[in-house]
Amino acid sequence: MTVRFKGKSPSRRAFLKGTLASTAGAIAGAGAASAATPDPLITEKQSWAMGLGDGVDATPYGLPIKYESDVIRRNVEWLTADTISSINFTPIHALDGTITPQGCAFERHHSGAIELRKEDYRLMINGMVDQELVFTYEDLERFPRENRTFFLECAANTGMEWAGAQLNGAQFTHGMIHNMEYTGVSLRTLLEEAGLNAAGDLKDKWVYVEGADASSNGRSIPMEKALDDCMIAFKANGEALRKEHGYPARLVVPGWEGNMWVKWIRRIEVMDGPVESREETSKYTDTLANGTSRKWTWVMDAKSVVTSPSPQSPIKHGHGPLVITGLAWSGRGAISRVDVSKDGGKTWETARLANPGQPMALTRFYLDTEWNGEEMFLQARAMDETGYVQPTKHQLREVRGENSIYHNNCVQTWWVKSNGEAENVEVS
């Protein structure tokens, strides 16, 4: 299945119509306003203050209140041939904090989201192990468990932007990402249960992992990573994985491209070389300007994006205090610093991290600032604990050319106009 990253022919739309209409009036006044007439929401008795709300039996499992019904995953129809082997995007422009609720965390399937019961789940470990084993779901729950929070970013996140500013919204440019707290068993524990003496020197060994769905999405992972921090997860954010994220169990490969996080994982094979499967040769490889291609580009480099203000989250309030916020992450470790520029990269100021960066997990940043209707070219730039600094698109193109699709971690620019509206642009 191919994901297309070049644009389609332009079409008409009225993307910002709604938000702009409500913006215009609000922007006029600035500072602490004084009311001319009393606010009827305060002076008049309201129905919700007089009648009754829902009982505790109304919603055994709750969805967000209807007023938040626009905070949803969205897909881009022209990207793929159909919606079964396709992708959608997390509404990062409307979320805050760092944990992504499962219900709006992006999905990527190659053969659709299957429904696999725990009772029908089997996990096999085979190949160069002392004893080839089969586990049931119940078996998995009897191993010592760990809880760890990681981001999962699709290698194609921001892929549509290689050729230039294309999609107007942080959800679409950067929404192939989510961040969850996983509960599960370390892959090392399971491999040791099968025994690795038969594999001999582990340094040049690999594990091949595949899922139970029709795509099976097989990937090869070097043994060093497999034994370091990979997990078989069965819970996310405290509850069972959603089917679209691999219920009942998926692989977690911290900091590495999302395609390797095999969902509905059914088999782990210890091997003496990589399988060179479709997903690690024809896809997820990076073709350079001279026509040669990089493979095994597993680590997701440091990256950040301002989530608000942004095209889908324009400034709707008046002049004065403004919270600029966004997300930063690195597959090489913890985020150490995020800088924000309002002038397209001429000058930078260091943002406040909501919490110290955690390795290979999303970090929330804020810049508490003042805005008086001036035009801004908003950018964020992440640094990680290895000293890596998120590059500009120019810097990336200098090394990689313009034919790449995956692993685009460039600095993003939002052009915030004087009316508070924002647009995805590329700047010199």
Add this chain to the structure above:
Amino acid sequence: MSKYRNLLIGTAIAALAAMPAYAGKLGLGRAALPEEVAAWNHDISPDGTGLPVGSGSVEDGEMIFSDNCAICHGEFAEGVDNWPKLAGGMDTLNHKDPLKTVGSYWPYLSTTYDYVRRSMPFGAAQSMSDDDVYAIVAYILYSNDLVDDDFVLSNENFLDVEMPNADGFIVDDRETSEKAFWAEPCMENCKDEVKITMRAAVLDVTPDEAGGEATEGAAPAAAEEPAKEEPKMEEAKAEEPAAEQTAALDPALVAEGEKVFKKCKACHQIGEGAKNKTGPELNNIIGRTLGGHDGFKYSKTMAEMGEGGLVWNDETLAEFLSKPKDYVKKTKMSFAGLKKDDDIAAVIAYLKSFSQ
């Protein structure tokens, strides 16, 4: 491997602290039986390890490909609509917008066999015999001008096939080629001027927020009760004529239609529990208004034809199935059409058997 080792050491130490103390085996799980390993262990390595004994010819492959793959990949592996192109693109990798196909890009032939056998055809994975997979791979090679039309691919000559881009890959070298990204960043006077070089609003390819596909299922507010009722009534109306037709169905023709329907299965479900997939589910299709299935997003043309009063029956189905794109301009159905009238009659009979 060493390129990320240093980075891993740091995180490994942190990981150890969080990991539960664990030593030795817990005795969980059970030994995998050889039959079980054989049933699942289908991966094929570049050196041919894992290839089953068998063979298949370009000639056979052409037919099998036409029946099973051409719906999406085109008769000549040239790709239909947005589905992957499997052939062509030679010497385009250093051009703008390179065309990456099995011939122009894939470094190992083992990948093609492995992938076709485990995941294709879309919607009926793992349904082909090993010999059929050899034949399909042979045909894909032929479509890329890599073998002649009398070529027969087998486990014995598999490694003799030369893949044009076999040497086209290097291992991730970012830590050297992009070393400059590890540097203290500029904070002030970093550039003289900032000019807009491209605007997303000008390109205008962003989906409409309100009309996004996601709104359908995810927004509870959108699924109001009255909206659901109407289509249901239409379906109820359709029941009567359909029931009449079912009475006269020829079981042999229905059985024949079931075979033909294999071509449709990649996208359409029918029978108990059928759901909308790439295409709408087809239970009670007879008598259904064109574009009239609740919850499926049709092409504009299909929806308009339905609004104009067209209903699926023998005539409309036969016309659509012979040349879908002629009957419904810009239909989302990428299928090229059934060539034989007998097949069309059979598949309509099969559809009728689920329209009761």
